[in-house]
Amino acid sequence: MISEAAARHPERNSLCAAGNEVSPLTCAEVDASVRALASALLSRGVAAGDRVAVLGRTTLEWALLDCAVLAVGAVLVPIYPTSSAVQIKHILTDSGSAHFAAELADDVERLEAAGATGVWTFGEIATWTGTPEAADLADRIDAVRADDLAMIVYTSGTTGVAKGCMITHRNMYVSSANTVRQTGDTFDGTTVLALPLAHVFGQTILFACLAGGARTHLLPGIPDLVPALPRLRPTFLAMIPYGLEKIRKFCRTVIDESAEREAVARGLDLLGARVAPQLTDNPVAAALGGRLAHVICGGASLDDSTAGFYAGFGVAILNCYGLTEAATAVTVNAPATNRLATTGRPIPGTSVAIAEDGEVLVGGPHVSPGYWGAAADQKVVDDEGWLHTGDLGEIDEDGYLIITGRKKEILVTSGGKNVAPTPLEDRIRLHPLVSNCIVIGDARPFVTALVTLDPPQVRRWRESNPDGDLAAALQPAVDEANSLVSRAESIRAFRIVDGDFTVDNGLVTGSRKLRRAAIAGAYSEDIDQLYVARE
The missing domain is CATH 3.40.50.12780 (ANL, N-terminal domain)
Structure with a gap:
């Protein structure tokens, strides 16, 4: 893909580092950089099939390393920079990663604490772009096949331990190239990629670009x-x-x-x-x-x-x-x-x-052809x-x-009413004062909600409303959400709670999905109060 782009339009601007948009890499320069990094990987003993774990935010270094790892037939194992120590340990152990890269010194320490050795930093990787092309690089690139493993992407794990999903070169190519085909000339333009490369969405968009x-x-x-x-x-x-x-x-x-x-x-x-x-x-x-x-x-x-x-x-x-x-x-x-x-x-x-x-x-x-490691016995597709x-x-x-x-997020009240919580949560979250929202109601007599606040917005609101009632200020958002559903599905009561649902405290996943069971456990007393007050 990269070599083809370099051959078609070598001088076209391609990848731009944050803060250095005036000096983007051309397609030819991206190709040369990836080849240099691939050669550096070979000189450091990276073999076909080796798993390379990468922890960091979206950067030019990660994007280039990403392509270099795949070019030599190794396997990328991306890790969210917000991952906990337990999650990092699980990913490194389950994937059997043999090589490691990290953006920041703190990220290096976190990988090392999970058992990684010889961690490369993104700063070090940036110096590899001058590496002479390895004599066997062309053979290594030619040996990679469409159905070879390209990535092991660990799923969000909203209900349990994350599973390593295997993504092949064919999987990624079909997904990214056909996204380009489906959207006409959309990708023939300028974009800003701020999605995490630890997530398959970010990876697909990178290759589509x-x-x-x-x-x-x-x-x-x-x-x-x-x-x-x-x-x-x-x-x-x-x-x-x-x-x-x-x-x-x-x-x-x-x-x-x-x-x-x-x-x-x-x-x-x-x-x-x-x-x-x-x-x-x-x-x-x-x-x-x-x-x-x-x-x-x-x-x-x-x-x-x-x-x-x-x-x-x-x-x-x-x-x-x-x-x-x-x-x-x-x-x-x-x-x-x-x-x-x-x-x-x-x-x-x-x-x-x-x-x-x-x-x-x-x-x-x-x-995907299946899951890796501990989840390898779980089937991705059915018999058909x-x-x-x-x-x-x-x-x-x-x-x-x-x-x-x-299916797993449909709430069923004690009266047998099925409730889809997401539309209600989406609408409430649009209120300026709201940071997050979760709808409750599974096995309960009616539907309620917990709401967290955006501190800077609340401070600004307090300047104009020193004696204002926050609950009353949020009621129109709840009313608007209720207008989307029937009476039986509507939110009968809500409660403003302390803190927020974040990746750091384990209440949302890296892709911003609510960990409903974890939130219910952390705020069990608040939830009980909603129902005690109404029953």
């Missing part, structure tokens, strides 16, 4: 993205709903409440009529860099009002759907046929079906070759996939 010829600015994380947008001026982004919600909240600093409401209504009208939003000169567009036309959004559900907000200011959100076991890409909306409230049509070569119980089934050459996703969905008459919930 390389395949599509995008000028790709690499940033450590989503918090770095907002201030960089006016400077980097992307034409498209790949994001998760959490990031889009954060940007939307930031945009409230440049527009007032009425302008936001008008934009949402305008955008929903456009999307409902299937009319593509058009870029215009407005404060939000300027805050996004002035050129942003499309955002590929995956990883979780996105509230329709957020899609409407962006469309109202000229940005089309292309919802997509995928999971680690399918190298993240299953369906994606195309700019010309974007459809609100769907995740698009299957990418080329992918089959999607709905089981009798409503579960989404996936088949195709991007489906279908991957059972655990998500519930529908396929409309035009072949668009609509995700309606998740």
Whole structure:
């Protein structure tokens, strides 16, 4: 993929390091850097099939090392920088990693504490770009086959120990190349990649950018993205709903409440009529860099009002759907046929079906061959070759996939009512004062919610409302969420709780999914009080 890009357009700008956007690497320079790093890996004894564990944020060094590891037939084992000591130990032990790389000195220490030795730093790796090409490099590259293992990506583990999902070169190529095909000329532009490369979504987008010829600015994380947008001026982004919600909240600093409401209504009208939003000169567009036309959004559900907000200011959100076991890409909306409230049509070569119980089934050459290590005895596909996703969905008459919930996250009240918590949580989380929200109700008589607050927003609110009632301020958000569902599914009571649900305290995964059982345990007294007060 990289060598092909270098041959087709060697002088085209490709990868850009954070803070050094004026000196991007061209396609030819990316190819040369990857070959140099691959040669350095060979000189350090990295053999085909060796697992190489990498811990750090998204950087140019990781992206280049990523490609070099795959080029020599070794296997990438990405690790979230927010992982706990227990999680790091599990990944290193389960994967049997023999080589290690880390971004920062603290990351090196964490790997060493988990048993790693001879850890390379990203700074050290950056010096390898001058390594002479190894005599046997071409043979090593030629020996790599499509069905060879490329990565072991450990799943989020919302309900238990993370499983190592095997991703082959074929899996990754099919997923990334067909995402480019599905989205037209979207990847023939400029983007900012702030998704974690520890997640398969970030990996797929990286390779899609390389395949599509995008000028790709690499940033450590989503918090770095907002201030960089006016400077980097992307034409498209790949994001998760959490990031889009954060940007939307930031945009409230440049527009007032009425302008936001008008934009949402305008955008929903456009999307409902299937009319593509058009870029215009407005404060939000300027805050996004002035050129942003499309955002590929995956990883979780996105509230329709957020899609409407962006469309109202000229940005089309292309919802997509995928999971680690399918190298993240299953369906994606195309700019010309974007459809609100769907995740698009299957990418080329992918089959999607709905089981009798409503579960989404996936088949195709991007489906993982299985799990690694301790989970190796667990099957990825059934006897008919279908991957059972655990998500519930529908396929409309035009072949668009609509995700309606998740089998394991459907709450069943003691009265037997099935409740999908995600739409309620998504809507409440849009309130300026809210940081996070979880809906409760499994085996309970009615539905309730716990809400955490955004401290900086609360401080600003207190300046204008020194004696204000926070619960009363949040009630309209709960009422708006309840407007989406029936009375039996609505939130009857909510409680503001201390702290937050974060990766660091183990209450959300690295991909921002709620660890529902862990939250229920940590806040059991608060939950009990919700029901004592109402029963």
